[in-house]
Amino acid sequence: MPGPNYWQQYASYRLEAELNPVLKRLTGRGRVIYYNRSPDTLPVVYLQAYQNLFRPDARRNQQTPKLGGIDFDKVTAQGKTLSAVAKPTEIGYTVNGTIMEVRLPTALAPRDSLVMDFEWQFRVQSETAPRGGQDGETWFISYWYPQMAVYDDINGWQIDQYLGRGEFYMGYADYDVKLTVPTGWVLDATGALENPTEVLSAQTRARLDSARTATGIVHVVTEKDKSDSVVTAKGKDGKLTWHWAVKNVRDFVWGTSPRYLWDAARAITDSANGKQESSLVSALYRPENRRSYWDEAARYGRHAVEFYSRRLWPYPYPHMTAVDGPDGCGGMEFPMLTCIGGSYDSLSLYEVVSHEIGHMWFPMMVGSDEKRYGWQDEGFTQYDQSQAMADFYKGFDDEARNREYYLRSAETGYEEDMMKPADRYGNDQTYGVAAYWKPASVLVALRQVLGRETFEKAFREYGQRWLGKHPTPWDFWNTFDDVTGQDLSWFWREWFFETWRLDQALDTVRTEGDSAAIVLENRGKIVMPVPLAITREGGSVDRVTVPVNVWFTGEKRYVLKVAAKPTITRVEIDPAHEFPELSRGAEIWNRGGRGRAITPPTTRQ
Numbered sequence: 001m002p003g004p005n006y007w008q009q010y011a012s013y014r015l016e017a018e019l020n021p022v023l024k025r026l027t028g029r030g031r032v033i034y035y036n037r038s039p040d041t042l043p044v045v046y047l048q049a050y051q052n053l054f055r056p057d058a059r060r061n062q063q064t065p066k067l068g069g070i071d072f073d074k075v076t077a078q079g080k081t082l083s084a085v086a087k088p089t090e091i092g093y094t095v096n097g098t099i100m101e102v103r104l105p106t107a108l109a110p111r112d113s114l115v116m117d118f119e120w121q122f123r124v125q126s127e128t129a130p131r132g133g134q135d136g137e138t139w140f141i142s143y144w145y146p147q148m149a150v151y152d153d154i155n156g157w158q159i160d161q162y163l164g165r166g167e168f169y170m171g172y173a174d175y176d177v178k179l180t181v182p183t184g185w186v187l188d189a190t191g192a193l194e195n196p197t198e199v200l201s202a203q204t205r206a207r208l209d210s211a212r213t214a215t216g217i218v219h220v221v222t223e224k225d226k227s228d229s230v231v232t233a234k235g236k237d238g239k240l241t242w243h244w245a246v247k248n249v250r251d252f253v254w255g256t257s258p259r260y261l262w263d264a265a266r267a268i269t270d271s272a273n274g275k276q277e278s279s280l281v282s283a284l285y286r287p288e289n290r291r292s293y294w295d296e297a298a299r300y301g302r303h304a305v306e307f308y309s310r311r312l313w314p315y316p317y318p319h320m321t322a323v324d325g326p327d328g329c330g331g332m333e334f335p336m337l338t339c340i341g342g343s344y345d346s347l348s349l350y351e352v353v354s355h356e357i358g359h360m361w362f363p364m365m366v367g368s369d370e371k372r373y374g375w376q377d378e379g380f381t382q383y384d385q386s387q388a389m390a391d392f393y394k395g396f397d398d399e400a401r402n403r404e405y406y407l408r409s410a411e412t413g414y415e416e417d418m419m420k421p422a423d424r425y426g427n428d429q430t431y432g433v434a435a436y437w438k439p440a441s442v443l444v445a446l447r448q449v450l451g452r453e454t455f456e457k458a459f460r461e462y463g464q465r466w467l468g469k470h471p472t473p474w475d476f477w478n479t480f481d482d483v484t485g486q487d488l489s490w491f492w493r494e495w496f497f498e499t500w501r502l503d504q505a506l507d508t509v510r511t512e513g514d515s516a517a518i519v520l521e522n523r524g525k526i527v528m529p530v531p532l533a534i535t536r537e538g539g540s541v542d543r544v545t546v547p548v549n550v551w552f553t554g555e556k557r558y559v560l561k562v563a564a565k566p567t568i569t570r571v572e573i574d575p576a577h578e579f580p581e582l583s584r585g586a587e588i589w590n591r592g593g594r595g596r597a598i599t600p601p602t603t604r605q
């Protein structure tokens with residue numbers, strides 16, 4: 001757990017931006033105050049210039065539009081105007097791909113702070129851009145301001161380039177943001193709206209108020225409201241400036257459109273000890289996207305927020321909004337907002353909404369490095385999504401789907417280990433297995449090893465210890481070892497650092513005097529305990545688990561002795577089917593017959 005000397009950096013952003021939808025340009029200006037809470041003196045600081053992913057000459061590992069990167073019109077630090085310089089010895093700044101290096105006039109001492117001012121602009125990318133952009137109707141503005149890179153207690157500056165596939169690592173910060181867009185456009189953003197009377201009509205405000213207490217879904221903005229032009233305040237020169245503020249979040253984003261309908265619902269986030277804490281869950285969508293079930297999105301979002309609040313810990317933010325955005329968004333998470341593009345049926349819309357809302361816990365509240373350890377972000381969220389789906393669709397087995405995706409790769413050997421930066425995988429497929437399907441399946445296996453209650457307790461404890469901080473994989477593993485009182489290093493090593501496979505098998509069951517000998521084989525390299533269901537004549541079932549340490553010597557066979565009577569009719573390994581087992585057919589022994597045919601996984605597109 002973080003010790004008394006644990007530190008992390010902090011920043012405060014005061015930003016202003018205006019969106020010109022005709023020119024498709026964003027112009028911004030702002031002040032960044034950076035607080036050096038590290039014990040180190042910093043002569044150089046780094047910021048993210050993510051928009052440079054879209055420069056024609058950028059390094060990238062995904063296809064993107066190439067409409068240009070970010071242009072800095074002004075950069076000052078410590079009151080001095082800095083210019084772009086090439087020499088690494090000169091005071092000034094250098095932009096290398098998506099990373100901006102600022103060599104300070106005066107080195108930043110421990111416990112001191114630094115003021116920097118910026119003016120910048122960029123062309124908002126078209127709808128095939130990943131994780132934000134515009135499609136002519138909806139505008140999702142992400143990665144839009146110079147953001148401090150993380151300087152942490154493990155690696156120092158984390159300045160890995162943004163190449164497209166690998167995601168992000170962000171520090172916690174305060175934001176005060178003013179956003180100017182055309183009058184009549186609906187806008188939502190990270191944080192709380194500070195000036196509702198200046199930007200929203202009285203009707204919209206009244207409906208939002210009613211959504212905060214109602215039990216059902218409130219239609220805050222309807223098609224009729226839009227045609228009557230009664231959604232926003234009147235504005236000046238055809239524009240409105242929306243003022244937002246928030247503390248202690250990893251990022252700030254916004255979504256806006258002249259076409260959005262707005263549904264809202266109250267989600268109960270904490271009802272323990274007589275409390276009635278709640279948050280406002282919204283869906284912003286175009287009317288025609290009812291065909292993708294967007295008119296259900298507020299209800300889906302409310303369920304996800306309430307479910308995770310109960311299972312993990314209460315959702316702490318004032319709102320959570322699902323935004324119908326450009327196709328390239330797919331589903332992408334940001335603090336309090338998710339941008340979702342594309343077409344959906346009702347199940348897949350619930351799936352993506354609940355997945356992205358799951359990310360509010362990992363990595364928004366528990367701030368791991370997604371770029372280097374994708375599974376700490378995506379794997380945990382995939383696991384959480386499966387729990388939400390099982391609750392919403394009463395028993396829907398999303399975990400089986402995760403296992404199937406992982407096993408299909410494991411069977412063919414088309415797999416890379418989990419402990420690699422996202423951008424170092426051979427392709428999106430092997431990254432997807434290592435970041436989503438395998439870790440989600442590994443957590444289910446761990447849950448069976450530990451028992452559900454112990455697993456959930458350790459999982460929550462990890463999150464609680466590292467809330468608002470920067471945990472590494474070792475912090476996750478150590479928390480589990482600590483909470484369970486077990487040395488689980490064998491488990492972490494074989495599943496996380498290797499591409500070994502689990503292949504447990506029943507060789508035979510034979511009678512030896514008063515005993516029955518159940519002969520188990522470990523055919524793969526992975527060792528695991530062996531949970532068994534032993535069915536006897538008359539129908540009674542004994543549950544026995546052979547402990548993992550019988551394999552630690554390298555033995556590949558183990559003989560379990562149990563009573564021979566009543567006669568054993570059937571033995572099955574892992575009867576709950578929660579282990580990612582390579583060849584399930586060899587896991588069953590039936591008296592008078594052997595196992596059952598190995599069925600290949602069905603195809604899922």
Ligand SMILES: [Zn+2]
Nearest residue numbers: 355359378381
């Ligand atoms: Zn995700």
